[in-house]
Amino acid sequence: MKNVLIIPDGAADAPLEQLDGRTAFEAAKTPNLDALSGRGRLGTARTTPRGMPCGSDVCTMSLLGYDPARYHTGRAPLEAAAGGVAMGPQDWVFRVNLVHIADQRMRDHSAGHISSGEGARLMADFAERFDRPGFRFHPGVSYRNLMTDVSERGRAEGEVIESWDRVKTTPPHDILEAPIRRHLPVGGPLAEDLTRLIAESEVFLRDHEVNRTRRENGELPATHLWPWGQGRKPAMPTFEQRFGKRGAMITAVDLLAGIGSFLGLDRLDVPGQTSYHDNDYAATGRHAAEAIAGYDFLVVHVEAPDEASHAGDAATKVKAIEAIDRHVVGPVVDALKAARGDDGEWRVLVMPDHHTRVSTRMHDPTPVPFLLAGYKVGGVVRRTLTEKNAEASDLHVQHGHELMELFLRRPK
Template sequence: MKYVLIIPDGAADERLAELGDQTPFEAADTPNLNKLAMSGRQGTAVTTPEGMPCGSDVCTMSLLGYDPRKYHKGRAPLEAAALGIEMGESDWIFRVNLVTVIDGKMQDHSAGHISSTESKRLLTEFAPRLDLDGVALYPGVSYRNIMIDRSGQRDWGELETTPPHDVPGEPIRKHLPVGGEHAKLLQQLIAESEVFLAEHEINLTRAEMGELPATHFWPWGQGQRPTMPSFESRFGLKGAMITAVDLLAGISAFIDWDRLDVPGQTSYHDNDYAATGEYAIKALDDYDIVCAHVEAPDEAGHAADPATKVASVASIDEHVIGPIHQALEAREAETGEPWRILLLPDHYTLVNTRKHDPTPVPFLMAGHKVHSVLQRTFSEENAGASDLHIDHGHELMEYFLKSGLG
């Protein structure tokens, strides 16, 4: 049996006036998705456990079959693992965004999708100003960076930080780090970064080009290294991850999945969707389960851009869902090997609020011994109308892998 998990990140949404009172899933041209939906089974899954933040770290952990209440120790350690950064058991790891703040309000969580080259230079030049014993900064991809406190002198367990993408348009003074005796150190870091970045030549150049400046470093997502059993030890299957996002690559590292390098893959709508599909198909020769993750719908939601969100969903349908489905059917015809596909977003990303939302996500499961009496096209509403609702999202993976197989 071959298994494929397809994650159109943040694709679920509410109905939007700009789309004729349709959701992006309903508005997009998705013949391949709807073909699978008519032969498969739809349902919903709760990917954000009650009391936990609705983010891709928590939600993707659920989708891959791991209970976040047990295994989630913070978002940043997952991203650090993807970058190959060594972490001790007592280390505290932070995600550090480059953000844009205008008139005291969070304008953009990504500093206008600043390039990795620009971000690395800003981080490297700011590092000597960071007067915190045992603390180091590591450049990541684009606006995403990592900070690690290896001093062993500070307990950040009571600290509360805010994801910048959760507070678009809101005053940052309401969302500065608080809690514990060390929160003021991070507040000071944010204030010092504002002074450092204000007149930096990279920002002056970005202003000349009409691009958003990087105005602050914003630490959040703190945590410590988790311990997770391998996917193969739990399910007996060898897995691979295709993603442009370090967060998902980090989770993969902790469960012993391989991350596959796909040229042209990005987090935005300039992603090479065809390459995502092609590499997923090739990976089926070497792996039992392959995950194809596409970040673009989520970023379009955060940007309040419904047109791009619809276009990204349509591109996933044309270049990822369709080719993978066809390849699995051809493979089965040639070798007799059955298959299953599971497709679902990790969470809702609402265009109207530019935020994540913990509403149970719609999913579609199709393939070997998967049947439904309710034959409808795929949508949030149709998935909600089914009789299959998974209250604990981490249980969906086992259902996908084993249900109906005796």
């Protein structure tokens, strides 16, 4: 059976005043999802386990069928896998955002979506200045960068040292408009090292040529480096070992690609795919439709609704959902029907990883709506995919990682 998981990242939301009391799903015109709903069923799934942070690392791991409480060691190692950053078993990896802080408040988690070239230059120049032994910096895409601490290499077994697992850090997108002093790293001397890094980056970046140019162009400067999401390399069974299916993933986001790497999913490159609304949606859908022939399981991830939410942009969020419906859902379902027939052995699961609220510009752990459709899937009541309709259904998965088994299960 062919199975395709489509993830409109962060698409779920609460009713919005600027959408006349509707959510983005309710406001969007989605004829392909509406048609798919007629042959499927809706439900909700709790992708954020209680007591864990609501982030794409935890939620996507849950969505793909892996219990985060068992397999999650931190966000940064997942991104490092996608970026080809070498990780020893004792190494710690951090995500490092280039951010914009003003008046001691986190104003933008992405430094105005700084370009990869500008970000790489800032990271490289700062790396030459910062003198903490063992830290290594790795430029990434746009504002997303990595840092490794390799200082534990060569330590004698059993030697007692300070550990990063005692340090609490905070994702910058979770504290938009909040005072940063309440969210600086805490947890002993190692936390003080990170706080010093943040403070030194402010001084260093203030008059950097890249930032001077950005100010002249009316763009937000990158004012600070913000480390968070630390962890060590996880040990996980591959998707094929766990579920018996050879799979692939389409995504523009290193975090998702890193998870896919640990799970043994092939990453399919799509020219023109980005994590914003300038994404080439048609190319995403075209490559997804072509990939169906070669894989039993395919993940198609589109980041744009999440980024629109973080920007507080309801109109763009609606447009992103409509583009996913038209250019991804439609072609994928058409390709499945062409390969296996209208009523053949194929299934589609459309599901955000988490809610991202336009009103707060932050993630929310409310259980997410999903649409499961295809081979021998049916519901009594036909409803379109919205948060309210999913909540009114009779299918509610309390442990999100258990939904994947239902999705892949072949009916007898």
